[in-house]
Amino acid sequence: MDYFISFLEGIITFVSPCMLPMLPIYISYFTGGNNSRKKALINSIGFVLGFASVFILMGAFAGTFGKLLMNHAKMVNIITGAIVLFFGLNYLGVFNLEFLKNTKKIGYQPKNLGFASSALFGIIFSIGWTPCVGAFLGSALMLAASSQDSLKGILMLASFSLGLGIPFICSAILLNKLKSVFDFIKRNYKIVNIISGLILVIVGLAMMTGMLGKLLSVLSI
Numbered sequence: 001m002d003y004f005i006s007f008l009e010g011i012i013t014f015v016s017p018c019m020l021p022m023l024p025i026y027i028s029y030f031t032g033g034n035n036s037r038k039k040a041l042i043n044s045i046g047f048v049l050g051f052a053s054v055f056i057l058m059g060a061f062a063g064t065f066g067k068l069l070m071n072h073a074k075m076v077n078i079i080t081g082a083i084v085l086f087f088g089l090n091y092l093g094v095f096n097l098e099f100l101k102n103t104k105k106i107g108y109q110p111k112n113l114g115f116a117s118s119a120l121f122g123i124i125f126s127i128g129w130t131p132c133v134g135a136f137l138g139s140a141l142m143l144a145a146s147s148q149d150s151l152k153g154i155l156m157l158a159s160f161s162l163g164l165g166i167p168f169i170c171s172a173i174l175l176n177k178l179k180s181v182f183d184f185i186k187r188n189y190k191i192v193n194i195i196s197g198l199i200l201v202i203v204g205l206a207m208m209t210g211m212l213g214k215l216l217s218v219l220s221i
Helices: 002-014 021-029 037-068 070-091 115-128 134-147 150-174 179-187 189-209 211-219
Strands: none
Touching: 002 150, 002 189, 021 037, 021 150, 021 179, 037 134, 037 150, 070 134, 070 189, 115 189, 134 150, 134 189, 150 189, 179 189
């Protein structure tokens, strides 16, 4: 169930207020301006594999780091849970930290993308990504660290990458058909933020109190 939470965090990252409006720009890179669905599909897969590789490496590191702190598991859970809780409260508007809302422009502006250059674009995208969408990435990393298992960290960030990547790939080939869905999400960003914040708050509190395992077991029934 914890993998599902990471997967869900990836999906919510995709529809975040600073990510979704940028989607047509990224899709235009994938298609090269000729509206080729085949090219968009191939390039979007390369793009997703690019950022997924970076996130999975981060997950492996987080899991290993958590394993090194196994003797201080309670403190690790409190600290990582507090960070996730902080992200959630920011989404709910309790805090108003601009550095968690704004995104930096990516200096690399690709032209005539192929699969390899799309993968490189994905790597640059992940490294240059700002805390605007980092709340849920950070939450996934905190869950990976609290697991104290490098393999689990890898799998959790792979789940996060799937949650973010699958909508990217679908959008690349169905952008026009999904326009009404995206417009609906944009009109209801306030509700999206509240739901996102509540998920982070619940996960953060569960991590801090050591109740995450029980929560996951209840949700998996």
